[in-house]
Amino acid sequence: MERAIETRGLNYAFGSGPARTQVLFDVDLTIHRGEVIVLKGASGSGKTTLLTILACLRDMQDGQAMVLGEDLVGASAGLQVHIRRRLGFIFQAHNLHDALTALQNVRLGLELHGGKAKAQWRDAGEHLLGLLGLEDRVHYKPRNLSGGQKQRVAVARALIANPDIVFADEPTAALDAESGRIVIEMLKDLAEARGTTSLIVTHDERVVRMASRVLTMDQGRLVADETAEKTDEMEAG
Template sequence: MDSKHPIAARNLNHWFGTGEARKQALFDINLEVELGSLTVLVGPSGSGKTTLLTLLGCLREVQDGSVDLLGHELHGASGALLTALRRRLGFVFQAHNLHNSLTARQNVVMGLQVHGNLPAEQADAAASHLLGLVGLGDRLDYLPANLSGGQKQRVAVARALVGNPDIIFADEPTAALDRVTSANVVALIKRLGRERGTTTVMVTHDNRILDQADRIVTLEEGRIVKSIDANA
């Protein structure tokens, strides 16, 4: 990996199933993601967007081809290396995956636990700060049952960001958010990219946020058919 590209996929192929049921999901994917950028993956359902995201984020085993993530090859990587790399990543999924028995702040604090034993006061302060940035400063001690769907998703975004990850992988993070909140969440992610060098890869069907992307990559039937540099 060169210093400009924390993610690089080369000749990446992927299959699901075995035997006669085996079906190829990705075909010869070549993609470089620039440091600090917001790269958005778009395309119809079933085009391979989420499969690609999970391969780049070491959530799925690389079968064929190469993925270089933060200077480490994922094809054939050990479990220990994959675990270490995941600690440097933040994940946001359409399903917010919050713990129902924990408050918003406690859910965000959980995002810090993979980084070691941070003093409780410091962890609470960091979680409160991030929740304030996503517009939930007045909901710190609310349980998920008392939050709307959009508010739960903003808690999930704060949890992904609180550990100051090198890379954020987001799958439909704005699906449950209104237009203004969607724009604010994506703007926050972009600002972190500028200020901290945080790189983001996002799958979305939300055309409202495409104008904030640095690059828009279109997939169809498991292939990249278009890649547009919005800054060119």
């Protein structure tokens, strides 16, 4: 199977000298194309740090990492931008532009990935927002949207350019059950139809149950790598 992400001996620390605090220790990880991976662990276990390194949002320090066949060790700013254009991001903070409407925020996801014809932007953006139950909110600005609606706009923006990998940090935390189910099914459909890989930090058991594998981190170390079925059996027992 084609590898989407691979790390060997990945380490990371914040600060320097006496204030240096290591937060990742020798992380070895292989994720294949089309897998939907959940990353679990207590607060401070290193999940978000690992996610941001692999998403080229934080520079490598020590170890090896390959994303979509590109080596992150010593990667130039230009190469990191090139990689990010093949990725989708869903974060809790939404990061929507206050001056733009929901549709314009979603279109921005295309512009950052090289863009398409304007007619296609509108069609694709409206289609995704409609799937997420926001067909009557496409021209609303973020200040007029609820937290859950903002999160759905952020999901649409992340998926509109058909990314090769989706990185998501608690993507369903602000969503009701139905909206969360729709987002989960969209990620599964992308995996099956396009081989899109998803790496998701979450405690949401709905997401855990649909994952290909569940990885668990503890104090900066990867301590478990299980199939979702095995995790469900453990929980049931």
